[in-house]
Amino acid sequence: MQALAVAAQVLIGVIRGVLFTANIQAQIAALIIVSIVCVTICVVRDRSERQLHQVRSVAEAEAAQRVLLQPLPAHAGPLRIAGLYIPADEEADLGGDLYAAARTAHHSTRLLIGDVRGNGLAAINNAALLLGAFRAAAHRQATLPRLAVHLDAAFRRDTGQWRSPAEQDTDEEFATVTLLDIPDHEPVVHLITCGHPPPLLLRGNDLTAPTAETSHLPIGFGGAFGIAEYNVQTFPFQVGDLLLLYTDGVIEARDGDGHFYLFTKRAPQWTKDDPDELLRRLREDLLAHVHGRLGDDAAVVAIRRLAL
Template sequence: MRSGRALVLIPLGLIAAVCVVDVLAPPDIHLGPLLVAAPAITAGFAGPLLTALIALLAVGAQVFIGVARGVIATENLEAQIGALILVSALIVVYCLVRDRSERQLTHSRSVAQAVQEVLFPPLPLHSGSLDIASLYLAAQDEATMGGDLYAAARTSHSTRLLIADVRGKGLPAISHAALLLGAFRAAAHRQPTLPRLAVHLDGVMRWESRQWQTTDTPDIDEAFATALILDVPDREPVVHLVNCGHPSPLLMSAGRTYLLDAKKIAAPLGLGGLSGTEEDYTVESFAFQPGDEFLLYTDGVLEARDAKGEFFPLVVRANMWGAELPDDLLRLLCDDLLAHTRGRLGDDAGAVAVRRRLQ
């Protein structure tokens, strides 16, 4: 508010300066046409009302100059005043159109934010013995959601997590991401085994992409998503996971950082066989002690490139962070990632940090 008031001094000072200089200048020097700059400058930081007031002052100043110099009745000054009025009116109309567009954009953003909160609600900060934090960086300007997704669900004795990256971009990717999230939330809390949960999610993705496919439309694109499905027991110091073609989690334990590489990686969700079974998905278990922390992420993190085209060195950077809380870990990840890419991500990047609290 204060900065806006201070900026008003610029067009007011311009009007005053033009008036003084024009009145004192020789008869063949006319600075009155410069007055049109006053409403033009005002339109850059103010609305139509203030712009119109400044325009009226500019017109009044032009009239004052004409009276002071004794040329008020000349055709030249009348033309200058008419041109100033016309241009000022166009500037005010521009302000009206701009403000209307800004209100519509603000409304659209609020609707998009509401949709995001419904389809992609934030993860809980705490679940059982876990502290959780999440991060989403959109590659597209002004975008708040895309094909990267994460979710959490509680069972009677554990926390289940999903992180996935849906193929494609734009509205189709968002639609498939919402479908996958809904399927996970509907099934995860019922405590099926991780392989059974993976079969369910794979079937949902396949059915969504193929239910409208006929002999007349054989080229419908298949929807699929790389994913990690995890189960973290409350009272057992382990994490169980099924990897469906997704980047391996990063575990930070006792000052060491290393990848939780699965020995068997299943096909991405949506690309399983038509008769996919639980045997297609292998559950692997890793130690997850109190004080340990693991990081889930999408390939937008690994594939982020710098100006030289080099990928983001996640493991190297993680060894330098030394963060103890999930929020701190994701803040360091975000800072390093944006510094590496100079703020220009080539793909959406999602991440989830999970820490088992000390007993």
């Protein structure tokens, strides 16, 4: 509109033969200045609205994260615990990475770390379902295998109850999960892995994968394939040991040249740090490797056993 006003003023000046008079030139100059000011105000306003929308989106995502991923307890029995969640995109909604902890009446701590297939609202919904099932049953189920059966059944029931038979044949809803039970008075970890990356045990400067490479099917597939029993793996977890649980967003993070993040080589550098400091250093190192942009959400839980 401002451009049309300037063009009209020029046309009037040409028709009347007064285009180069001081009065007409002053009017044209004034219109141009007003046009520039109006355009500048519109650009600044639009940019401010986009920034406000971005800030609101990030704030909403952070609020959703605090509700979905409730902070892990700093202490649970003899354990010192810390959790880290890094979204693939600061402006994006939460993904399907998750973790949770619960205390049992048998003086042990149960932990869950998992990764729900997909992203966006569907993944967030399924992550919420799985976390809700864990929090409701982790302290009630007598054994880890029974807890795994419960989670698989609850996940399949909740994700499948609204789908048509045709959708159930084509859609695949599942989550890779690691379940742990760590007794207060016994220096061991009991563990069930369902398609999830194995944990890493740091003892001094030595890092090992304490479990065999065997794994059950992801949560959501067990009942479909008739799995009613889950084998528990047990390994030593002594005072001073540090256990790292993580999702594949960590080990599959790549730099600009396509090189994977060397998690197993980087983590032992920080074994003497407490879990919070270790995860702070890990976050900085991981984001530096990918130049600030992850290809997938990443979650890590660090657990150190202390003396009772």
